[in-house]
Amino acid sequence: MGPLQFNPLDLAQEAWEFQKHLADGARVLGQVEDVEYGATAREEVWRDGKTVLYRFVGETPAKGPPLLIVYALVNRPYMVDLQHDRSLVKGLLALGLDVYVIDWGYPDRSDRYLTLDDYINRYIDGAIDHLVESRGGPVNLLGVCQGGSFSLCYASLHPEKVRNLVTMVTPVDFQTPDNMLSSWVRELDVDLFVDAMGNVPADLMNASYLMLKPFRLNLQKYVGLVDILDNPKAVEDFLRMEKWIFDSPDQAGEAFRDFIKQFYQGNAFVQGTANIGGNKVDLGFVDMPVLNIYAEQDHLVPPDASRALAGLVGTADYTELGFKGGHIGIYVSSRAQREVPAAIHRWLAARQGA
Numbered sequence: 606m607g608p609l610q611f612n613p614l615d616l617a618q619e620a621w622e623f624q625k626h627l628a629d630g631a632r633v634l635g636q637v638e639d640v641e642y643g644a645t646a647r648e649e650v651w652r653d654g655k656t657v658l659y660r661f662v663g664e665t666p667a668k669g670p671p672l673l674i675v676y677a678l679v680n681r682p683y684m685v686d687l688q689h690d691r692s693l694v695k696g697l698l699a700l701g702l703d704v705y706v707i708d709w710g711y712p713d714r715s716d717r718y719l720t721l722d723d724y725i726n727r728y729i730d731g732a733i734d735h736l737v738e739s740r741g742g743p744v745n746l747l748g749v750c751q752g753g754s755f756s757l758c759y760a761s762l763h764p765e766k767v768r769n770l771v772t773m774v775t776p777v778d779f780q781t782p783d784n785m786l787s788s789w790v791r792e793l794d795v796d797l798f799v800d801a802m803g804n805v806p807a808d809l810m811n812a813s814y815l816m817l818k819p820f821r822l823n824l825q826k827y828v829g830l831v832d833i834l835d836n837p838k839a840v841e842d843f844l845r846m847e848k849w850i851f852d853s854p855d856q857a858g859e860a861f862r863d864f865i866k867q868f869y870q871g872n873a874f875v876q877g878t879a880n881i882g883g884n885k886v887d888l889g890f891v892d893m894p895v896l897n898i899y900a901e902q903d904h905l906v907p908p909d910a911s912r913a914l915a916g917l918v919g920t921a922d923y924t925e926l927g928f929k930g931g932h933i934g935i936y937v938s939s940r941a942q943r944e945v946p947a948a949i950h951r952w953l954a955a956r957q958g959a
Contacts, residue, residue: 642683642845644692647706651735655710658732661686663698669953670768671736671744672697674706675729675759677751678860679810681852682706684936685749688845691937696946702953703740707732711854717803719857721758721864722882729759733766743768745953750774750906750932754868757914758881761890769956771896771949774932776906778913780872786905789813790869795862805856846937874917888914894922896952898945900935901927924952 651658658673674694676682685706686694697704707728712719736744743766748756753775760767779787799805833839873879879886895918899911908927915923926948930938935945 642688642849643686644689644695645686645698650705650739651732653728653731655712655716656728656732657708657710658735659706659708661694661698661704661706663695663704665699665701667698667703668701669703669745670742671740672702672704672953673733673736673744673746674704675746675748675752675756676706676709677749678709678724678856679751679853681849681854682708682749684849684933687849687937688842690939691842691942693936693941693946696942697949700946700950702950705732705736709854712804712857713855714804716857718859720859720882721755721867724860725755725758726762726882729755730763730766733759733763737766745769745771747771747773747949748775749936750776751864754874757874757888757891758879758886760893761886761888762881762884764890764892767893769894769896769953770891771898771952772911772914773898774900774903774906774911774935775897775914776868776910777917778872778875778910779868780875781907781909781913783907784910786813787869790865793865793870795865795870799858799862802858804858805861807853807855810856811851811853846933875913888917889919891918892920894924894956895920896924896926896949898926898928898935898948900930900932902930903932903935905932922956 646662647659648662649657650660674682674685676685686692689695694704694706709724709728733744733746746756746760746767746769748754748771750773753772754777756770756772757775757777760770780791781787830840830843833843867873867879871878873886874888877887895914897911897914899906899908901908903911912925915925928935928941928944930941935941
């Protein structure tokens with residue numbers, strides 16, 4: 606043996622097992638069809654341009670006010686309903702909640718000048734007005750990631766329409782020391798960027814996110830794929846996640862510019878400078894009950910970035926829950942499936958929201 610303690614027999618055995626995995630994988634991949642996403646039937650109930658409001662149809666009769674999920678612009682919202690054994694939506698429906706989601710669609714050049722005001726005071730407000738008119742009374746709002754930031758703005762500007770607010774992995778303090786994405790974006794000349802690019806290409810956004818963990822997200826996961834190639838179910842799960850990651854919409858240029866300048870560069874919630882459509886956003890006006898859920902190993906929205914909400918909202922009924930896992934795992938891991946929907950349901954039920 607040399608100084609690195611390599612055993613030739615062990616290396617040969619590992620090489621043989623690697624080749625066997627590849628051979629088994631070739632047979633499995635030939636059997637795997639194109640993966641689909643979405644575990645739950647849904648129906649369109651409202652539309653404004655490319656933005657669609659869907660109602661999920663569960664097996665358990667729904668009761669209580671509507672629960673509207675507002676997802677981020679940068680990825681497709683089917684992550685909350687990815688597959689039968691990894692679906693936040695399915696868990697909420699099984700507990701009797703009446704669940705809706707806003708699908709932003711895929712912006713194109715005609716959407717280049719959409720602003721944050723359009724997304725918050727036109728699309729979210731339009732969807733909620735439809736629910737208020739059709740179901741009566743204010744709604745429960747569940748904002749995820751950037752959608753949580755939008756939901757905070759909305760709840761500040763229209764508190765009378767929000768019964769209870771739940772935020773998940775939501776950035777509030779955009780300039781915590783451990784936020785690598787924020788450190789990059791703060792140095793971006795966003796005016797030059799948007800003026801040159803128009804809409805922001807999805808591939809460019811994806812590349813930026815992958816480079817936050819370049820070894821883990823660009824190499825390690827694909828090496829690890831070899832170990833599951835003989836398991837059709839595991840391969841399908843892997844491919845479904847990959848399909849979601851790379852099925853990203855372009856970003857409407859003006860909304861992107863405004864979000865980066867106000868929040869990443871201006872830290873608008875913390876500084877009290879947020880402004881949507883000429884209206885000041887004061888989180889002190891968020892006076893309804895708030896449940897803030899964060900992921901303890903989140904590299905995109907570090908826990909401190911989310912926990913900053915506690916000192917900014919005006920409500921006296923504020924609850925904070927941390928769950929093990931990362932930014933995505935909080936709604937697709939097996940632990941999340943057991944714990945997160947139940948926690949949301951208990952919290953809403955205690956406030957007569959379910």
